[in-house]
Amino acid sequence: MAVPQASAAFIARVTAARDPLAVARALADTFAVTAAARDKAGGTPKAERDQLRASGLLSLVIPREQGGLGASWSETLAIVREIARVDSSLAHVFGFHHLMLATVRLFSRPAQWRPWFEQTAAKQWFWGNALNPLDTRTVVRRHPGWRDFSGRKSFCSGAMDSEMLIASGVDAEGGGLLLAAVPTGRSGITVHGDWNNMGQRQTDSGSATFENVRVEEDEMLLDPGPLSTPFACLRPVLAQLLFANLFLGIAEGAFAQARRYTRQEARPWFRSAADSASQDPYVLRHYGQLWVELEGARALVERASTLFDEAWRQGETLNAEARAKVAVAVATAKVASTRTGLDVSNRLFEVTGARATHGELALDRYWRNVRTQTLHDPVDYKLHELGEWALNDVPPTPSFYS
Numbered sequence: 266m267a268v269p270q271a272s273a274a275f276i277a278r279v280t281a282a283r284d285p286l287a288v289a290r291a292l293a294d295t296f297a298v299t300a301a302a303r304d305k306a307g308g309t310p311k312a313e314r315d316q317l318r319a320s321g322l323l324s325l326v327i328p329r330e331q332g333g334l335g336a337s338w339s340e341t342l343a344i345v346r347e348i349a350r351v352d353s354s355l356a357h358v359f360g361f362h363h364l365m366l367a368t369v370r371l372f373s374r375p376a377q378w379r380p381w382f383e384q385t386a387a388k389q390w391f392w393g394n395a396l397n398p399l400d401t402r403t404v405v406r407r408h409p410g411w412r413d414f415s416g417r418k419s420f421c422s423g424a425m426d427s428e429m430l431i432a433s434g435v436d437a438e439g440g441g442l443l444l445a446a447v448p449t450g451r452s453g454i455t456v457h458g459d460w461n462n463m464g465q466r467q468t469d470s471g472s473a474t475f476e477n478v479r480v481e482e483d484e485m486l487l488d489p490g491p492l493s494t495p496f497a498c499l500r501p502v503l504a505q506l507l508f509a510n511l512f513l514g515i516a517e518g519a520f521a522q523a524r525r526y527t528r529q530e531a532r533p534w535f536r537s538a539a540d541s542a543s544q545d546p547y548v549l550r551h552y553g554q555l556w557v558e559l560e561g562a563r564a565l566v567e568r569a570s571t572l573f574d575e576a577w578r579q580g581e582t583l584n585a586e587a588r589a590k591v592a593v594a595v596a597t598a599k600v601a602s603t604r605t606g607l608d609v610s611n612r613l614f615e616v617t618g619a620r621a622t623h624g625e626l627a628l629d630r631y632w633r634n635v636r637t638q639t640l641h642d643p644v645d646y647k648l649h650e651l652g653e654w655a656l657n658d659v660p661p662t663p664s665f666y667s
């Protein structure tokens with residue numbers, strides 16, 4: 266699709282100002298107005314995705330040499346968090362877009378990823394996900410000079426209304442996992458609008474079908490390939506760090522909404538001696554507990570983001586030991602943000618009261634969203650990995666989930 270004409274000037278202004286976070290905050294204010302209604306409606310947030318295209322923020326992590334904004338991962342994930350505070354579905358697809366860019370950067374040759382980055386920055390492409398390593402229904406068959414992708418793929422977040430997809434399939438010959446970067450509109454690809462879950466309702470995380478999709482050899486991500494080097498193994502660490510920022514952003518948004526409601530709308534219980542809900546001792550105790558949880562999660566997430574930036578800058582010189590250090594930090598932040606997100610989004614009703622359950626307020630969406638996304642991979646297994654590290658000095662084994 267054509268990028269709005271204002272986009273080029275907008276990107277230039279963002280680049281000159283070096284303040285994409287301010288742009289993200291302005292967008293978040295706009296998204297917040299319709300977030301509850303769109304969450305109820307589900308479907309594709311087309312207008313909001315186009316606003317992200319026009320903002321220039323889709324090229325955040327793309328180096329300036331390829332026409333991007335050259336942001337660090339800490340800066341990029343801070344923007345994911347900013348959006349997640351008001352609309353976690355948009356934050357999800359925005360974050361996954363950058364995760365897909367990291368995927369091609371880590372798994373392909375410079376001769377592949379550089380042109381893709383340049384095109385993404387120039388045309389403000391959205392990248393979607395059709396990479397689910399646990400779903401083995403898509404099979405890849407080899408032909409002279411090209412591959413055939415055929416089958417179905419689930420949990421394809423952001424695939425709808427995207428220009429490019431990262432797709433995975435099982436090698437028909439060797440059984441290994443193969444990845445490719447392909448245009449979403451290519452013949453044989455059908456993205457189904459069948460996402461109908463209780464949370465993250467505008468992430469379009471449904472299924473896609475590949476019917477004899479022709480994938481050229483230079484679209485295959487084979488060199489160095491998935492999880493092939495310590496640097497390439499940063500991809501799953503980034504995915505986990507993305508989730509940690511997403512969960513923390515949801516928690517911060519839930520806290521902010523609860524605080525506003527408690528101060529402006531909530532009433533003290535009839536047995537309370539307080540004149541207002543904001544002075545009730547039990548309400549204050551809850552807020553104190555939630556504040557401690559949020560501060561702890563924030564510190565862990567920001568520390569993990571800093572360590573990830575340091576690891577990313579090392580590039581191919583990154584060794585397994587350094588990769589393990591950042592993986593442990595990210596896993597720790599992921600567990601903390603999972604617990605904090607679930608607790609804050611649940612307990613917000615204890616400080617707002619029965620009237621805060623009114624359907625039009627839709628305060629339940631914070632819990633529904635974080636509960637849905639925290640099931641992506643079981644936190645119990647993350648704790649098992651951390652236990653092996655803490656007790657036995659065994660680092661996490663690189664996989665698409667650790």
